[in-house]
Amino acid sequence: MSESQVRILGLSGSTRKESFNSKLLGLALSSAERQGADVTHIDLGQTPLPFYDGDLEADRGLPENVQGLKKIFENVDGFIIATPEYNGFFPGILKNCFDWLSRRKDSHDPMLSSFDGKTALLMSATVGGSGGVRSLTSLTTQLHYLGVTVLPRPFSLTHAGKLFSESDSLLSDSLALLDDRVSALMANLKKS
Numbered sequence: 001m002s003e004s005q006v007r008i009l010g011l012s013g014s015t016r017k018e019s020f021n022s023k024l025l026g027l028a029l030s031s032a033e034r035q036g037a038d039v040t041h042i043d044l045g046q047t048p049l050p051f052y053d054g055d056l057e058a059d060r061g062l063p064e065n066v067q068g069l070k071k072i073f074e075n076v077d078g079f080i081i082a083t084p085e086y087n088g089f090f091p092g093i094l095k096n097c098f099d100w101l102s103r104r105k106d107s108h109d110p111m112l113s114s115f116d117g118k119t120a121l122l123m124s125a126t127v128g129g130s131g132g133v134r135s136l137t138s139l140t141t142q143l144h145y146l147g148v149t150v151l152p153r154p155f156s157l158t159h160a161g162k163l164f165s166e167s168d169s170l171l172s173d174s175l176a177l178l179d180d181r182v183s184a185l186m187a188n189l190k191k192s
């Protein structure tokens with residue numbers, strides 16, 4: 001990785017094997033790589049975190065997986081996050097991850113170092129016609145609170161079950177739109 005390379009972390013809010021959001025994330029991360037980014041992908045299904053518990057934290061400090069994720073988050077410039085919509089909100093697996101990552105290892109650890117000053121491109125795929133508008137709105141509110149700039153015009157995919165081809169790709173119109181949103185993220189991160 002060169003020093004000028006933009007570093008992007010990809011996260012999906014779904015751990016489902018055939019998740020449309022994870023497929024969408026894969027396409028966006030490939031686009032970011034083609035556009036010159038250094039890309040890291042975290043599969044939250046493979047990085048289990050306990051539910052946030054203040055007693056657990058007081059007794060044992062930050063769990064090992066949280067410490068590992070904190071280092072990864074701190075070392076990137078921005079995020080691409082693909083979120084399902086669960087009952088009009090973004091899913092708990094992301095909320096729990098963010099709650100743990102908002103905690104400090106000790107008093108020398110800067111506040112919100114996993115998030116502050118970073119920029120995120122948000123995406124959502126749903127099987128219905130909502131395109132995840134409510135999960136995108138709630139996730140935006142959460143990320144703003146944590147100090148993340150959320151790029152305008154998130155990528156929203158409706159009727160995802162009908163749109164992905166057998167090779168897990170999208171039609172060229174959707175791919176072009178996705179490339180455009182990733183370019184906007186790259187341009188934002190190159191400026192900062």
Ligand SMILES: Cc1cc2nc3c(=O)[nH]c(=O)nc-3n(C[C@H](O)[C@H](O)[C@H](O)COP(=O)(O)O)c2cc1C
Pocket residue numbers: 014015016018019020021022084085086087088089125126127128129130131132
């Ligand atoms: C608990 C639950 C709640 C859901 N709530 C919504 C919802 O509020 N709006 C919506 O458009 N789809 C909703 N869905 C359908 C999801 O959009 C669909 O299951 C989608 O495929 C999940 O994303 P994934 O393919 O990345 O796993 C819900 C699904 C589940 C399992």
